[in-house]
Amino acid sequence: xxxxxxxxxxxxxxxxxxxxxxxxxxxxxxxxxxxxxxxxxxxxxxxxxxxxxxxxxxxxxxxxxxxxxxxxxxxxxxxxxxxxxxxxxxxxxxxxxxxxxxxxxxxxxxxxxxxxxxxxxxxxxxxxxxxxxxxxxxxxxxxxxxxxxxxxxxxxxxxxxxxxxxxxxxxxxxxxxxxxxxxxxxxxxxxxxxxxxxxxxxxxxxxxxxxxxxxxxxxxxxxxxxxxxxxxxxxxxxxxxxxxxxxxxxxxxxxxxxxxxxxxxxxxxxxxxxxxxxxxxxxxxxxxxxxxxxxxxxxxxxxxxxxxxxxxxx
Amino acid sequence: xxxxxxxxxxxxxxxxxxxxxxxxxxxxxxxxxxxxxxxxxxxxxxxxxxxxxxxxxxxxxxxxxxxxxxxxxxxxxxxxxxxxxxxxxxxxxxxxxxxxxxxxxxxxxxxxxxxxxxxxxxxxxxxxxxxxxxxxxxxxxxxxxxxxxxxxxxxxxxxxxxxxxxxxxxxxxxxxxxxxxxxxxxxxxxxxxxxxxxxxxxxxxxxxxxxxxxxxxxxxxxxxxxxxxxxxxxxxxxxxxxxxxxxxxxxxxxxxxxxxxxxxxxxxxxxxxxxxxxxxxxxxxxxxxxxxxxxxxxxxxxxxxxxxxxxxx
Numbered sequence: 091x092x093x094x095x096x097x098x099x100x101x102x103x104x105x106x107x108x109x110x111x112x113x114x115x116x117x118x119x120x121x122x123x124x125x126x127x128x129x130x131x132x133x134x135x136x137x138x139x140x141x142x143x144x145x146x147x148x149x150x151x152x153x154x155x156x157x158x159x160x161x162x163x164x165x166x167x168x169x170x171x172x173x174x175x176x177x178x179x180x181x182x183x184x185x186x187x188x189x190x191x192x193x194x195x196x197x198x199x200x201x202x203x204x205x206x207x208x209x210x211x212x213x214x215x216x217x218x219x220x221x222x223x224x225x226x227x228x229x230x231x232x233x234x235x236x237x238x239x240x241x242x243x244x245x246x247x248x249x250x251x252x253x254x255x256x257x258x259x260x261x262x263x264x265x266x267x268x269x270x271x272x273x274x275x276x277x278x279x280x281x282x283x284x285x286x287x288x289x290x291x292x293x294x295x296x297x298x299x300x301x302x303x304x305x306x307x308x309x310x311x312x313x314x315x316x317x318x319x320x321x322x323x324x325x326x327x328x329x330x331x332x333x334x335x336x337x338x339x340x341x342x343x344x345x346x347x348x349x350x351x352x353x354x355x356x357x358x359x360x361x362x363x364x365x366x367x368x369x370x371x372x373x374x375x376x377x378x379x380x381x382x383x384x385x386x387x388x389x390x391x392x393x394x395x396x397x398x399x400x401x402x403x404x
Numbered sequence: 405x406x407x408x409x410x411x412x413x414x415x416x417x418x419x420x421x422x423x424x425x426x427x428x429x430x431x432x433x434x435x436x437x438x439x440x441x442x443x444x445x446x447x448x449x450x451x452x453x454x455x456x457x458x459x460x461x462x463x464x465x466x467x468x469x470x471x472x473x474x475x476x477x478x479x480x481x482x483x484x485x486x487x488x489x490x491x492x493x494x495x496x497x498x499x500x501x502x503x504x505x506x507x508x509x510x511x512x513x514x515x516x517x518x519x520x521x522x523x524x525x526x527x528x529x530x531x532x533x534x535x536x537x538x539x540x541x542x543x544x545x546x547x548x549x550x551x552x553x554x555x556x557x558x559x560x561x562x563x564x565x566x567x568x569x570x571x572x573x574x575x576x577x578x579x580x581x582x583x584x585x586x587x588x589x590x591x592x593x594x595x596x597x598x599x600x601x602x603x604x605x606x607x608x609x610x611x612x613x614x615x616x617x618x619x620x621x622x623x624x625x626x627x628x629x630x631x632x633x634x635x636x637x638x639x640x641x642x643x644x645x646x647x648x649x650x651x652x653x654x655x656x657x658x659x660x661x662x663x664x665x666x667x668x669x670x671x672x673x674x675x676x677x678x679x680x681x682x683x684x685x686x687x688x689x690x691x692x693x694x695x696x697x698x699x700x701x702x703x704x705x706x707x708x709x710x711x712x713x714x715x716x717x
Contacts, residue, residue, distance in 0.1 A: 336707065336708040
């Protein structure tokens with residue numbers, strides 16, 4: 091409005107002459123930050139929410155506080171999506187992950203502003219983080235149809251057999267996203283999980299969940315089938331024990347679980363769930379995730395190797 | 405909604421028509437609203453645990469596929485006798501329900517377990533066969549050891565108003581059953597209206613059914629809550645008029661514990677608690693049992709179970 095008034099003043103310097111009626115102030119359109127479950131954006135089943143503040147302590151928004159039952163529904167949605175997602179060709183999964191990068195690139199201003207407001211990053215740092223996040227999606231989009239060649243292949247055996255190994259997705263993966271890296275860190279743990287055909291239930295950063303909900307909007311408009319990624323905003327301490335003990339969760343990524351990780355790993359042992367322990371970058375901010383070439387280390391823990399023997403000849 | 409229309413003495417088509425069309429009509433909107441209202445009952449913790457065990461004991465574990473094999477039937481029987489091998493406190497199911505040619509296999513597999521064998525008969529599921537064939541089908545299943553027979557009514561005759569034909573077929577099959585219990589499948593998905601469901605229920609009861617059953621499971625919609633409600637009203641009213649209790653068996657489309665518990669709520673509220681036992685209420689299902697077992701595990705252990713830990717049948 092300020093600009094418009096300036097423009098008018100330029101054209102019509104005569105003060106008070108034909109001043110247009112003042113535009114009434116717009117009502118603020120505030121965003122409701124909800125969960126992302128099965129391709130939809132529901133509120134928490136419990137009806138709870140919690141305040142999210144910026145790095146300086148200013149109130150930013152209220153986020154849904156996911157409950158045990160939301161986690162249960164998320165696992166159901168992820169399991170339902172697994173068959174279709176893992177059956178797609180790796181090439182098609184790559185196309186979809188690249189599409190995520192495209193859509194994210196188109197909304198980089200929003201994500202950069204979010205990072206500035208929520209984490210107190212400088213504009214340059216925020217821009218660098220968003221660029222790295224976009225590039226991370228492209229990176230794993232490229233990996234989708236190459237990971238089988240790197241991790242599988244024909245095995246030399248002494249006998250009249252062909253012997254092939256091929257990596258296959260393990261199933262539903264519960265991901266505890268890094269606490270202090272809400273965009274790049276989140277992307278860096280989620281993209282490798284789904285790139286290989288797994289589906290994910292993600293517990294986002296507790297104190298900085300807004301970037302995750304914004305990212306969910308990107309995922310929802312990128313041809314990614316509903317249920318492949320499910321995002322729960324809330325407390326890892328509340329949701330974690332149920333996800334760790336859940337018999338229909340095949341693997342846990344405890345990167346953002348912090349001190350809770352050991353307990354979750356113990357619980358998960360009951361159902362022989364695969365576990366990735368927090369690594370050196372887990373506790374760091376977005377900068378800890380800037381390495382442009384993270385390699386296959388985040389994909390291999392969520393793959394099973396299938397080996398087939400087949401007789402030669404006949 | 406109780407009514408005490410007395411059954412006619414002479415069984416002629418005219419008398420049956422007068423009786424069945426003299427029944428009060430079903431308030432469709434009301435039946436739907438009541439069923440929907442009862443579906444909101446919250447059954448939790450200990451009540452839920454009880455309901456799950458009751459529902460397991462009421463399951464007629466069913467396999468009615470063209471691809472059934474003796475091996476599959478034996479596997480199903482093993483599951484019927486011991487639904488969860490990891491937990492022996494789980495009750496056994498009500499019965500195993502198979503096609504007539506699998507009865508001997510099922511009886512052999514279930515000997516000594518206390519689980520009965522139910523067999524569909526009378527040219528299931530269409531029922532389009534001559535009466536002699538239907539009776540031979542029934543006698544053979546009973547001779548092979550079936551304790552319960554699930555017959556289908558002739559929906560074509562019923563819908564064209566030939567109530568006597570439907571009645572006489574049920575009577576003849578009942579006679580062929582001998583000691584075996586007779587469940588009469590109305591196939592409510594083909595009866596079009598709730599009024600017809602009520603009439604078919606009373607017709608089957610009058611002809612000697614021990615159970616009235618909603619569906620074959622081959623036609624959708626199957627055991628919807630309002631249909632089960634109308635049928636429960638029929639057995640309740642029959643009990644009020646004569647003192648005799650007839651059972652009800654919904655079948656088809658009941659896949660989750662939530663669905664099953666909603667059925668139990670209907671039974672308790674409409675027919676009364678006397679019907680809350682496997683002798684008077686059964687649930688025809690195949691995939692329901694695994695969901696009941698998973699919910700039971702959830703209640704006893706506190707953790708969410710996964711389908712990988714249960715047999716797929």
